[in-house]
Amino acid sequence: MARVNVVLFDLDDTLLDYSGEAARCWSEACATVAGPAGVDADALRGAIRDVGAWFWSDPERHRRERTDMLGAWRKIVEGALERCGGLRDGLAARVAADFAARRRATWSLFPDAVPALQRLRARGVALGLVTNGDAGMQREKIARWDLARFFDVVVIEGEFGCGKPDARVFRHALDVLGASPRDAWMVGDHLVWDVLGAQQVGVRAAWLDRPRQGLPSDALAVPDRILDSLTDLTTLE
Ligand SMILES: [Mg+2]
Secondary structure, eight states: OOOOOEEEEOOBTTTEEOSTTHHHHHHHHIIIIITTTTOOHHHHHHHHHHHHHHHHHSHHHHHHHTTSHHHHHHHHHHHHHHHHTOOOTTHHHHHHHHHHHHHHHHOEEOTTHHHHHHHHHHTTOEEEEEEOSOHHHHHHHHHHTTGGGGOSEEEEHHHHSOOTTOHHHHHHHHHHHTOOGGGEEEEESOIIIIIIHHHHTTOEEEEEOTTOOOOOTTOSOOOSEEESSSTTGGGOO
16 A cells, blocks of 8 residues: 655644634624724624625735735724724724734634644654745744644745745745655645645645535635545545
8 A cells, every 4th residue: 555655734724723713703803992992893894804805815915915914904904994984093903903812812723633643643754834824923823732843844935935836835845855746645725725736746635624515616626635624644645
């Protein structure tokens, strides 16, 4: 039986429940900070939803802004406050900071993450962490859950200078590991960054579909494997 030598992991929404509580955190930040400042919290919450969807919908803006998440969140709130007629000195920054604190407090590792990493390490599989985003925030998550101990290479977009799906990210991780693409799998929840990006350099990709929504009909990439958890990575061969 062939055996996988290298597994590269995405961090957010793969190992770490990053987005699960985001909607609730926005609602609470609006109610706690904007409401007392005289802004209709429900209207602001709706505007943040719309502006946020617009803000992140453009891949180029997404790429540019995600390496400074607090700044991105402040810009989204500014746009939303403008729509609600509530823009005033410092309020957007305060809502964004409150939201950020709530997000930090709600992040947690998925229960299957550490056992999966431990099992792969025990089998002698080399592991890489390949994550997009803000260097400070990603380092904070890695330190908080002591994740560095599992990985032979960590590539963070905000440190490396470019992010997934750029081929350089995957090639760099493989170079550090001295591995060839055919020995490796990428595991992640994003069909473009994780799946398409990995496949473009010849790395097989397992798409993590925790909500079990199934592959969208307009998916830009077809994963080599679809997983609904990290409990059985031994099927990656
Ligand atoms: Mg992800």
